[in-house]
Amino acid sequence: MEIQIDIDGKAPLFAQVIAQIKKAVSEGELSAGDPLPSIRQLASDLEINNKTVAKAYNLLERDNIIQTKGYRGTYVHPSAIENCTADLNAWVIAELGKSINAFRDADVTDSEIRIAFTDVMNRHSSNGQSSSEPNSSGQNTA
Amino acid sequence: MEIQIDIDGKAPLFAQVIAQIKKAVSEGELSAGDPLPSIRQLASDLEINNKTVAKAYNLLERDNIIQTKGYRGTYVHPSAIENCTADLNAWVIAELGKSINAFRDADVTDSEIRIAFTDVMNRHSSNGQSSSEPNSSGQNTA
DNA sequence: TATTGTACCCCTACTTCATAGGGTACATTT
DNA sequence: AAATGTACCCTATGAAGTAGGGGTACAATA
Numbered sequence: 001m002e003i004q005i006d007i008d009g010k011a012p013l014f015a016q017v018i019a020q021i022k023k024a025v026s027e028g029e030l031s032a033g034d035p036l037p038s039i040r041q042l043a044s045d046l047e048i049n050n051k052t053v054a055k056a057y058n059l060l061e062r063d064n065i066i067q068t069k070g071y072r073g074t075y076v077h078p079s080a081i082e083n084c085t086a087d088l089n090a091w092v093i094a095e096l097g098k099s100i101n102a103f104r105d106a107d108v109t110d111s112e113i114r115i116a117f118t119d120v121m122n123r124h125s126s127n128g129q130s131s132s133e134p135n136s137s138g139q140n141t142a
Numbered sequence: 143m144e145i146q147i148d149i150d151g152k153a154p155l156f157a158q159v160i161a162q163i164k165k166a167v168s169e170g171e172l173s174a175g176d177p178l179p180s181i182r183q184l185a186s187d188l189e190i191n192n193k194t195v196a197k198a199y200n201l202l203e204r205d206n207i208i209q210t211k212g213y214r215g216t217y218v219h220p221s222a223i224e225n226c227t228a229d230l231n232a233w234v235i236a237e238l239g240k241s242i243n244a245f246r247d248a249d250v251t252d253s254e255i256r257i258a259f260t261d262v263m264n265r266h267s268s269n270g271q272s273s274s275e276p277n278s279s280g281q282n283t284a
Numbered sequence: 285t286a287t288t289g290t291a292c293c294c295c296t297a298c299t300t301c302a303t304a305g306g307g308t309a310c311a312t313t314t
Numbered sequence: 315a316a317a318t319g320t321a322c323c324c325t326a327t328g329a330a331g332t333a334g335g336g337g338t339a340c341a342a343t344a
Contacts, residue, residue, distance in 0.1 A: 012333065038288065049335055054290075062249055071288035071343050092250055092258040095241050100262055103234055107204050110263060111302070116234040117259055118330075120242055121252060154303060180318065191305045196320075213313050213318035256331070260300085 005046045013048055017056035022065060025080045032081075036066060036074040063088060144171070147188045155190055159198035164207060167222045174223075178208060178216040205230060 003020040005013060024030040036057075037045065043053040057074060060066045064083040068074045077083065103113050145162040147155060166172040178199075179187065185195040199216060202208045206225040210216045219225065245255050 014333085039290090040287085049333095051336095052334065055333095057289085059251070059254075068289060070290090071341085073288065088248065088250060089254065089258060091248075092245055092255060093262055095244070096259055096262045099237050099241055102237070106230065106233075108230060108234055109201075112231065113234060114263065114301075116231060117238055120235055120238045121256065122330095156303080181320090182317085193306090194304065197303095199319085210319060212320090213311085215318065253332075 003042070003046065005048065007048075013052050014056040014059070017042075017046075017053060018059055021056070021060060022084050025065060025076060025084050030076050030080075032076050032078045034076045036076065038073060145184070145188065147190065149190075155194050156198040156201070159184075159188075159195060160201055163198070163202060164226050167207060167218060167226050172218050172222075174218050174220045176218045178218065180215060 003017065003024075005016055005020075007013070011019075021030070021036070030036075036042075039050055039053045039057060043050045046053070057066065057068065061068055063086075064077045065080050066074055067077045100113060104110075144166075145159065147158050147162075149155070151158065153161075163172070163178070172178075178184075181192055181195045181199060185192045188195070199208065199210065203210055205228070206219045207222050208216055209219045242255060246252075
């Protein structure tokens, strides 16, 4: 394993870890079933926090690049190579790009788009209320 | 014109101005062609900044609720009533909501969605670069 | 007992953004 | 000269999100 981490880099540490492991899988340095260093192990090797490595591992497992087997450690997923190229992120970017382009074509302000976005994100799965109704208990009048 | 502004309210001042004018149009207090107070005028009446009113007026004009005629002042748009109900914001929220629900169903992290979003927003119309490629001038190795 | 991944709690720092304001200036037209 | 909308400079505040760290604890297993 040759994981390179640039602490001063602009990319988040957990993202670098993910990219490095994906790269190792793509280039064949890591094959299906190969064991990965434990979270604590890799964290101390890279001199970063456990939680940072744990975050990277969690995302990698979600994408079926690796497989955690509890107390038995973490291993490269059987179909890691295929899932390695499947970029979930690219799909999200493409989808959002389409919507945002449509918004901008309709002269929607970037600021408005951002506000609407955080609006949607913050009503996790429950209810929803619009954000443009001022609650008149007014003071100044014209 | 009876515009109520709640300075201590949670809703942004410019949004309150917009809502109030829309309300006035909807309720018939303002009809097509009616003159609106000048930016400076309304600002001083409400004791808020010129730019705040200007912002509200700009958005209202974009939505064809009002019409600015340069030095001749600002007037209610001929088809203000119809455009008053058309909520551009609601459309944006609905569209984003559909996409975001799909992302979440695919187990995409909220954090990842947010990152992808700002990613897309920041490449205004020019180029685009992905945000997951660490620039190895690395320091720590494992 | 040691190690595995995992799940909590607390905390910090940094960045980005929206909002709001202050001020000055401009061309245009009355 | 006065008023119109508009554009530009500057500031400050607050909220939200992200990254990272420290610590402690758990069940399961060797």
